[in-house]
Amino acid sequence: xxxxxxxxxVGYDDSKLIDCKPLQLAAGDSIHLQGxxxxxxxxxxxxxxxxxxxxxxxxxxESQPSLSWWRxxxxxxxxxxxxxxxxxxxxxxYKNLSFAWRQRQSQAASKQETIEQALALVGLEGRxxxxxxxxxGGERKRLALARIWVIQPKLALLDEPLANLDSHSQKLILQxxxxxxxxxxxxxxxxxxxxxLSHVCQRSWNIQDKRLEEQVSSSNYGRKQNAR
Numbered sequence: 001x002x003x004x005x006x007x008x009x010v011g012y013d014d015s016k017l018i019d020c021k022p023l024q025l026a027a028g029d030s031i032h033l034q035g036x037x038x039x040x041x042x043x044x045x046x047x048x049x050x051x052x053x054x055x056x057x058x059x060x061x062e063s064q065p066s067l068s069w070w071r072x073x074x075x076x077x078x079x080x081x082x083x084x085x086x087x088x089x090x091x092x093x094y095k096n097l098s099f100a101w102r103q104r105q106s107q108a109a110s111k112q113e114t115i116e117q118a119l120a121l122v123g124l125e126g127r128x129x130x131x132x133x134x135x136x137g138g139e140r141k142r143l144a145l146a147r148i149w150v151i152q153p154k155l156a157l158l159d160e161p162l163a164n165l166d167s168h169s170q171k172l173i174l175q176x177x178x179x180x181x182x183x184x185x186x187x188x189x190x191x192x193x194x195x196x197l198s199h200v201c202q203r204s205w206n207i208q209d210k211r212l213e214e215q216v217s218s219s220n221y222g223r224k225q226n227a228r
C-alpha cells in the first residue's frame with residue numbers, strides 16, 4: 001500500500017500552513033516529521049489520514065481515485081492516526097482493544113490472544129479489565145499504541161507519541177513502534193525528540209517557512225536499517 005500526495009497545500013479556512021513537494025508513504029517506510037510548534041505538523045497528518053481535506057492538491061491511496069477519497073473511500077483499518085492526546089473509549093482496556101479488533105483487516109488470529117499480546121507489548125499486561133479513564137497520561141498513549149498494534153494497519157501517523165513521557169513509557173512506545181515496523185507498517189512520526197527516533201526512522205522531513213522538505217543531515221537516520 002502507498003499513500004501519495006501531489007501539489008498539496010494544507011491549512012485551515014484558506015489560510016495556508018504548508019506547501020508540500022510531492023510526497024509518499026509506503027508500507028515499511030518510517031519518517032520523522034519535524035517542525036516548530038504551530039508549523040502545521042498535526043494538520044498535515046490529519047490530511048494524510050483523511051480527517052481533513054487539503055486546501056488544494058491530490059491525495060491518493062494506492063490506485064484509488066483522488067477525488068475526495070477521504071469522504072468516499074474510508075481508509076479505516078488501513079491508515080490510522082494517533083493524536084498527541086489520544087481519545088479512549090469509555091470502559092475497560094479490553095473494550096478499547098475490542099473496538100480496534102473490529103477495524104482489523106485480517107482476523108485470522110485469535111481476538112483474545114491478540115489483545116493479550118498487545119497489552120503485554122506496551123507493559124499493560126494483566127490490566128485488561130481496568131477502566132481506561134484510570135490510566136495516566138503515559139499509559140493512555142501506550143494503550144493507543146496497543147490499539148494500533150491490534151488493528152495492524154498498513155500506514156500509521158503518530159502525533160508526538162513520545163511527548164511528556166517518562167523514560168519507561170518512552171521505551172515501551174519505541175518498542176511498540178519497532179514491532180509495527182517489523183510487521184511492515186509505514187509510519188510518519190512527529191516528535192521534538194530526534195534522538196530516540198533516529199534509531200527507528202529511515203528519513204526525516206522538516207517544515208520550515210511553510211514548506212515541507214526532505215531534511216539532509218549527518219544524523220544516523222537509516223543507519224540501523226542500512227546496517228541490516
